[in-house]
Amino acid sequence: LEPAMDYFINADMHPRIGCHHKVLNMFFKNEEVESDHHKCDALETLGCLRCLITQSNICCNIHTPTYFVPFISTIPKQQKGPSCSRLAKFYMALLDSKLTDTLDGWREEATIKLYGHAHLHDLGPGVIMPNSILDRIVECAHFLKIKSTADLAKETRWSGANKHGDEIIALIHQVHPLPMPLTSALLQPRTISSNTNASTSVPHNAKRKMRCSACGEEGHN
Incomplete structure (x- = not known):
């Protein structure tokens, strides 16, 4: 950095300077310049008032900081995408x-349509889509990462994503179609038909009654 620019930017940090205006006067040698305003109007005692070099009552943001408050600009921090x-x-x-x-x-x-054959010949198709963006689209399409214009803008940071996004998405899906979503059929409940009467059904845990082997009656052997 040139010393004069260093002194001007950091005037408040240099003890022997301490003023932005002082740096300008030293660099341009303003104090050595002689005014010739009397040559324009010799009849007036003060000379030509338009050419007269006057001393401003505003110095710099170090000595008159209140004057420069309206000129302070704050750059908002961009949100990270x-x-x-x-x-x-x-x-x-x-x-x-x-x-x-x-x-x-x-x-x-697209280059021919927007700019003509001359721009395609002189600048190439990269004026519409740089090679790095094209390669990134191919890589993301290989892994099915681009399914919409929002995905295209997110994955590539391409400035033309919003303008040409629909066309690019259509070209991608022509080569890499999106997989069909899996559909599951609802299982129908299975009904068990029985010819037996519910009143004659035997409980699962019912005990078998003993019958006599000689007479066939229940209750004794």
């Missing part, structure tokens, strides 16, 4: 190569 997915390394399959060619063809057509 949702983080993108961390993907494992993989080998390009045929579908991944097909999606790469499809997206490459789309961005060429």
